[in-house]
Amino acid sequence: MTTAQAPAKPSLAELLEQTSPAIRARRAQAATIPVHPLLAPLLPHGGLARGTVTETTDLSLLLALAAGPADATPTTWSAAINLPDLGLAAAIGHGIPINRLLLVDEPGEHLPEVIAALAPVCSVLLIRPPTWLQPRTTTRLAAHLRRTGTVLLSHGPWPGGAQLRLEITTAAWSGLGDGYGQLLHRRVTVRASGGARRAHERPSCYCRTRTAGSAFRRRSPEHCRSPTGSRCNPADVRPPGPTLV
Numbered sequence: 706m707t708t709a710q711a712p713a714k715p716s717l718a719e720l721l722e723q724t725s726p727a728i729r730a731r732r733a734q735a736a737t738i739p740v741h742p743l744l745a746p747l748l749p750h751g752g753l754a755r756g757t758v759t760e761t762t763d764l765s766l767l768l769a770l771a772a773g774p775a776d777a778t779p780t781t782w783s784a785a786i787n788l789p790d791l792g793l794a795a796a797i798g799h800g801i802p803i804n805r806l807l808l809v810d811e812p813g814e815h816l817p818e819v820i821a822a823l824a825p826v827c828s829v830l831l832i833r834p835p836t837w838l839q840p841r842t843t844t845r846l847a848a849h850l851r852r853t854g855t856v857l858l859s860h861g862p863w864p865g866g867a868q869l870r871l872e873i874t875t876a877a878w879s880g881l882g883d884g885y886g887q888l889l890h891r892r893v894t895v896r897a898s899g900g901a902r903r904a905h906e907r908p909s910c911y912c913r914t915r916t917a918g919s920a921f922r923r924r925s926p927e928h929c930r931s932p933t934g935s936r937c938n939p940a941d942v943r944p945p946g947p948t949l950v
Contacts, residue, residue, distance in 0.1 A: 738828060738856055740773035747871065747897040753829075756851035760859040760867040764791070765799070766895065767860050770871070771829050772800035774856070781805065784823045786832040787812055788860065817842050824855040831858045838864040869899040 737752030745751040753759060753770065761767050775781050782805045785791050789810035793803055807827065812819045816835060823830060843865025850857055859867060874896045880889030 738774045739777040740770055741776075744769065744773070744871075744895070747895060748869065753856045754868065755854035755856060757869065758847070758850070758857045758859060758863050758865070758867040759869040759871065760861065760863050761871040762861060763871075763873045764860055765795070766871055766873060767831060767858050768796055768799040768801060770858055771831055774829050775801050775805065778828070781828045782807065782826060783829040783831065784809065784827045786819055786823070786830060787816060787835065788831060788833050791831075817846060820846055820857075821849055824849055824853040827855060829856050829858060831860065833860045834863050836864070840865065867899060869897065871895055871897050 737748075737750050737754050739745070739752045740748060753774070759770065761770070771783055775783055783801065784807040785796075786809045788808075791808075796806060797803060807823065809819050809823075816832075817838070820830060820832070843863070847865055857863070872895070873893045875894045877892050878888050878890065879892075880886050
């Protein structure tokens, strides 16, 4: 007659290794989706936590958040739901590949079903939430997002509550003169709050000049000036990548 032996208890060294700061940092990194380097300092662990909801009232900021995951992994798919006014040129300008972007302009009353169907195949969902979503529905969708690890980016307040909120507190354009010129530069301050994270603001500088057609090229830091005419700090100038407009 044989008896089952109790599993061996981990040693103190193994427990310390499993709970070390380096191990916890790697686990946190694996549970997040990367974003653009300028936005990373605003987010817990420098990225969007999988299975969570982030809301913002600025559509350009929403696109900038979605561009990071799409740029980090060439197989990442995104979906824009209930955003019929979303400009594809703007999405391309921010770095979102439209060949991996699904569009569901007007899902109507089937919006919860659309979210549930796309969450398993899309890493990021961009959505303008309707006001009629019931608490029971948002609770069910939140559980589904956690299971699939999908990030939901809400353009406006999410009825079920968001783990993180990003908003632009100040913004200023430059480039227009007295009857001449064009918009070249936008300097914004982004504020992040929500959950256990203390509110944090970060100024960022976004520069671009229009060339032929709808194409844009980035201005170099030495040619970048703030709305008051002073030169921008090169450390705050956005490197090549998606642009907030």
